[in-house]
Amino acid sequence: MSGFIYNYYVLAGGKKIFLDQAGEEYMMVIISDDSIGDWGQALEKAFSHAGTQLVRFTADTLNIKPCTACSSCSGKTYGRCVIPDDMQLLLPKIVGCRTLVLVSPVIFGGVSSHIKKVMDRMSALGNPRYQMRGGELVKGMNIPSLNFYLVGVGDDLSEAERSAFLFLNEENRNIMNVKGRTFILDSSLDKVSLDKIAREIAHE
Amino acid sequence: MNKADIILICASPRPKGTSAMLLERIRAVTGGEVIFLPQKDSLDDLILAMQEATTIIISGPCYINTYPARLIELLETAASAGGFSGQKLYGVINGGMPYIHTHRHGLLCLQLFAERNHLLWQGGFVLGCGAMLDGKPLEKHMNRKTVVPAFAQFILHIKEGTPSSDSLYEQAQSPPGKLMTRIFASLLTFMVEKHIKKCGHDPKAPNWYLREQGPD
Numbered sequence: 001m002s003g004f005i006y007n008y009y010v011l012a013g014g015k016k017i018f019l020d021q022a023g024e025e026y027m028m029v030i031i032s033d034d035s036i037g038d039w040g041q042a043l044e045k046a047f048s049h050a051g052t053q054l055v056r057f058t059a060d061t062l063n064i065k066p067c068t069a070c071s072s073c074s075g076k077t078y079g080r081c082v083i084p085d086d087m088q089l090l091l092p093k094i095v096g097c098r099t100l101v102l103v104s105p106v107i108f109g110g111v112s113s114h115i116k117k118v119m120d121r122m123s124a125l126g127n128p129r130y131q132m133r134g135g136e137l138v139k140g141m142n143i144p145s146l147n148f149y150l151v152g153v154g155d156d157l158s159e160a161e162r163s164a165f166l167f168l169n170e171e172n173r174n175i176m177n178v179k180g181r182t183f184i185l186d187s188s189l190d191k192v193s194l195d196k197i198a199r200e201i202a203h204e
Numbered sequence: 205m206n207k208a209d210i211i212l213i214c215a216s217p218r219p220k221g222t223s224a225m226l227l228e229r230i231r232a233v234t235g236g237e238v239i240f241l242p243q244k245d246s247l248d249d250l251i252l253a254m255q256e257a258t259t260i261i262i263s264g265p266c267y268i269n270t271y272p273a274r275l276i277e278l279l280e281t282a283a284s285a286g287g288f289s290g291q292k293l294y295g296v297i298n299g300g301m302p303y304i305h306t307h308r309h310g311l312l313c314l315q316l317f318a319e320r321n322h323l324l325w326q327g328g329f330v331l332g333c334g335a336m337l338d339g340k341p342l343e344k345h346m347n348r349k350t351v352v353p354a355f356a357q358f359i360l361h362i363k364e365g366t367p368s369s370d371s372l373y374e375q376a377q378s379p380p381g382k383l384m385t386r387i388f389a390s391l392l393t394f395m396v397e398k399h400i401k402k403c404g405h406d407p408k409a410p411n412w413y414l415r416e417q418g419p420d
Contacts, residue, residue, distance in 0.1 A: 065244070066217070066243060066272060066273045066274040066277075067217075067267060067272065067273070068217045068243065069216070069217050069218050069221075069265070069267075069272075074396065074399070074400070075399055075400065075403045076403050077412070078400050078403060078405035078407070078412070079405075079409075079411045079412035079413070080412040080413070091413045092413040092414075095411050095413040095414050096413075096414065107276065107279070107280060108276075108279060108313045108314075108316040108317045108320065109309070109312050109313055109316045110270055110276065110309065110313050111276075112276070112280070113273045113274070113276040113277035113280055116270075116272070116273035116276045117273040119267075119268050119273075120267045120268060120272055120273050122268075123267070123268070124411075124412075124413075125411055125413070128393075128396040128397065128400060128407055129393045129396070129397070129407070130388065130389040130392045130393050130396075131389060132382075132385050132386055132389050135382050135385060136301075136303065136379070136385060137301060137302070137385055137388060137389055137392075142410070142411040143411065143414075158316075160312075160315075160316060160319075161316055164309065164312040164313065164316060167309060167312070168269055168270060168309045171269040171305065171306055171309060172268060172269055174306075175268065175269060175301070175306060176268075
């Protein structure tokens with residue numbers, strides 16, 4: 001993880017760009033649970049080959065506590081999580097990116113607890129307003145035009161595990177009101193295929 | 205059923221919320237011990253209790269379409285520990301949205317955990333609009349006429365040790381129509397914005413983290 005400092009600038013028309021300490025614009029945040037392999041690192045390399053500026057964190061090495069449902073982020077400290085841990089490093093990066101990629105082992109058809117902690121704590125970035133989409137209530141994120149990709153990793157997954165994982169992310173995208181896709185990778189995946197996925201995500 | 209063999213795990217960090225209320229409703233009929241999932245420190249004692257039980261009931265809130273991270277951590281740790289053989293597992297998940305599909309993944313997750321770890325999945329109950337109850341009795345639920353008897357039937361399945369079908373909770377809750385959804389969206393937005401303003405914030409302001417890193 002790079003401990004970098006960055007700033008944003010507002011361009012004409014209100015567009016914001018985010019710059020790292022070297023003055024480079026970044027578009028993507030990757031947060032990976034690399035406890036079953038260096039998939040986050042492999043994807044980082046693949047995205048770099050595709051020319052995407054990004055920052056990456058490894059959730060399994062950070063100190064991130066579970067959400068306590070204190071409701072402070074939707075009231076007293078609206079939009080801000082009060083738990084003083086490493087999530088305070090991630091939230092400013094997530095709120096500033098165009099594309100969020102979460103990489104997780106597939107655990108019982110869902111994400112790992114490390115990645116789930118990140119997702120639960122992202123409620124501080126949620127839009128408090130309710131909207132109607134496709135005839136149903138959705139909430140959305142307080143991040144304009146976020147793309148959200150979930151990459152699941154696992155060997156010997158059953159069809160039920162795969163379909164539960166795809167179902168979960170589809171529901172996540174719906175409730176977050178964001179675009180994106182789900183990928184499930186296994187250890188037989190070669191570098192060419194990984195590069196192809198990175199190009200697909202980078203160009204969407 | 206031996207009452208001492210039943211454990212009821214509350215996966216919510218809120219001891220007086222809807223998850224705890226539903227679990228207490230079950231315990232009043234089945235007996236057993238309610239255990240609140242420790243939000244920090246070791247999960248070993250709880251895993252030991254799960255291994256020694258014959259029936260495990262898990263009730264929790266829905267955070268972004270499935271159970272909270274700490275419950276996933278419990279399942280991961282329990283799977284690593286092993287030692288399960290035929291324990292009956294039931295699940296309850298409740299969420300804010302008035303739909304089944306937005307919360308159903310929680311039960312899928314428990315079912316897959318059970319199948320991978322030699323427990324016996326017995327089914328569960330998905331409750332929409334659970335957050336609105338905020339721990340108040342199920343009789344205050346907007347679909348109380350159908351939800352209350354369906355949940356009673358679910359409890360009966362636990363008591364008798366029989367599987368509970370998804371159709372039980374599916375038939376008890378119908379999603380609101382388009383007009384009601386529009387009214388819900390406006391009403392709920394009005395309420396949350398009022399609360400945010402009462403706390404001294406502008407609900408239409410960009411997110412705090414975005415404002416904090418902007419230029420002066």
